[in-house]
Amino acid sequence: MARALVLGAYGLIGSACARALVDAGFDVTGLGRSSQAAQRSSLPVDWVIRDIAQLTIVEWQDLLEGCDVVVNAAGALQDGARDRLEAIHVTALKALTRAAETMPLRVVQISAAGVAEDASTEFFRSKARGDAVIKRGLSDWVILRPTLVLAPEAYGGTALLRAAAAIPLVQPKVLPDAMIQTVSIEDVASAVVRAARKEIAAATILDLTEEGTQSLATLTETMRDWLGVSPPIFSPTLPDWALRAMSSLADLLGQLGWRSPLRRSAVQVLRDGVRGDPSNWVATGGSPCMSLHETLSRMPATRQDHVFARVYLALPLAIATLSFFWVISGLIPFFDLPGTISILTDRSAPSWLSALAVIGGAVLDVALGMAILWRRWAARAAMGMIALSAAYVLGSLITAPDLWLDPLGPMVKVLPGMMLAGFVALVLEDR
Template sequence: MPKAVVLGGYGLIGSACMRSLRSAGYQVIGVGRSHSSAQAADPAAQWLIRDIPSITPDEWRTHLAGVDVVVNASGALQNGARDDLGAIHVTAVERLVEAAQTLPCRIVQISAAGVSATASTKFFRTKARGDAVVSTHAKDWVILRPTLVLSADAYGGTALLRAAASIPLLAPVVLPDAQIQTVFVGDVAAAVVAAADGKVPSGTVADLTESKTHSFPDLTATMRRWLGFPAPVFTPKVPRAALGFIGRIADLLGHLGWRSPLRTTALKALGDGIRGDPTAWEVAGGAPCRPLEETLSQLPATRQERLFARANLTMPLAIGTLALFWVLSGLIALFDVRGAMAVLADDAMPAGVVVVGGAVADITLGLLILWRPWAKRAALSMIALSLAYLGGSVLAAPQLWLDPLGPMVKVLPGIALAAVVWMLMEER
């Protein structure tokens, strides 16, 4: 049985490649740094849990013994708290290629349409450098460059399209001049299998794309119809300046671990257009990639799709609301410690400890939920602390339950919102 290793095996493209290679008769090993993400993506698969850029050439030689093909589907859109473009797109590829030079295996590099050394974003420039390493130093290789990949899974650009298409009543006109081509993830996976089987000659560099182009507003409108949402009532134009501001906010969140599809790299790539030329792939003997309409026909939009699109749209609002609520509640208590103490008890010392300690805890949780690695735990801690506040109020300040403004009753919606965030937070 032939053997394949897939870097980034639980990503959007990598997971599709693993399934297709396994169906084609390969023994497949996925590589990624998150055990939980790997198990969620494919618990039955064989996994190598490692941070890919940290794997040395000597380690790769051990892992690649007896391997027929290596598929590099790993990548990151932009530098952030968890991602280093130079490490993942260049250093990791250099080490992999160095190890593979002495082994009889083919490297299939998944790149991106439009990469070049002079591209407008670091993503494309580092991807181009990785491609150059493969084409210059690898013995047996194929480089595949998909355009915007559409899949039943939703990360990055595909998640952005779903969210934009799900805005109630509104369809903001964004990047009206951007021209986009798409490709079905199944066609990308089939191309990888063809390359792995040797049906594509070594040295092939090919874009994987449909032939037709779409403006970004038209693509969003098509996704809206596919999801089954009603036509928008308003179509306001969004100025580029406003879009740039949103991108900078998303970049800031990237340093807190959030991989927002609205970061400046994604917006710049969309603004420049995502286009490719299918000629090289067809000349190499590859099957033509499906047009957008046929792709969507392979991806029926169910109730789950609509719920995901709306949830993806509202999650930032929910997290921002929780952060603001908890930070403000803590600050207000600190600004009027005596007033808060008066509500709790006549004994100033214990009441002071409770007020100040609770305020610090509130502010801490409000800030922690903004940090992606701790967001889920922060939401769960908000629920626990809110329940503690409710229980403590029965003993220390039962009169609050009879207050006409209902301060304690209003804690319950906060618990519910934190529970929603905790349950919906999911790692790739």
């Protein structure tokens, strides 16, 4: 049985390729850096949990031993707290090619349509440098360059596209004149299998895309119809300055570990347009890639898709609300510390305990409100908010039960805050 190693096998493209290779009879090993993401993928593959950017040539040689094909579906959109484009797209491939240069295996590189060393984004430039590394260092390779990939699952830009299409009553137009081509994940996975079987000649570069092209505005409207969302009442065009401001904020959040699809690289890619040339793929004997409408018809939207689109928008709002609420609630006591402490001392609580509870609680409030903004700590911060709120509830029942008599008082409001933190903790997941 032929053996395949899939890099980034739990990602949107990687997971589909791994499944397709398993169905085609390959013995598949997945390589990724998150054991949790690998477990959630439920793929019938063996896993190696490593960071490809940290692997040495010797370690690559051990991983590649016995492999017939390597599929590189690993990638990142922009530098951030968790990603370095040069390391993922270039450095890792240099070590991989050095390790594989004397081995009888094929490398299938999943790049992106539009890559060039003089492109407008570092994403495309680093992808182009990675493609060049493979072309220089190996003889048996195939480079596949898909356009915007549509799949039953959604991450990043495709998730944002669904979310924008699901906004009730309003359909904001963002870069309405940008021209976009799409490709089905089925077509991408099929191309990977063909390349792995060596049905595509070595040293071949192919764009994977539909023949048609549509504006981003039309694509969003089509996704809205697919989700079954009622036509909008208002369709305002988002000013360019507003989009740039949102991108700047998204870049800042990227330094805290959030991979927002509104970062400058993603917006610039859309601004430039996402297009490819489908003719070379057909010339190799491949069937024409499905059109946008054919792709969507093969994955009809479910209620879960509709809910996901709405939750995708609600999650950042929930996190921002929690952060603001907890930071403000922690700072307010310091404006009148004696008065805040007196709330407990007036109810016969010892002064030292009252001061400790107020000051300690305020510091913890601020710390949790800041921690939830850091992606690595967000879920744990949300659970900490629930635990600390529960402690407040228990403490108030013991020392100040009268505070619960006011239906709009401070203690009653703790309960919805706990529920909101629970929502965030449940919805957050990492790739």
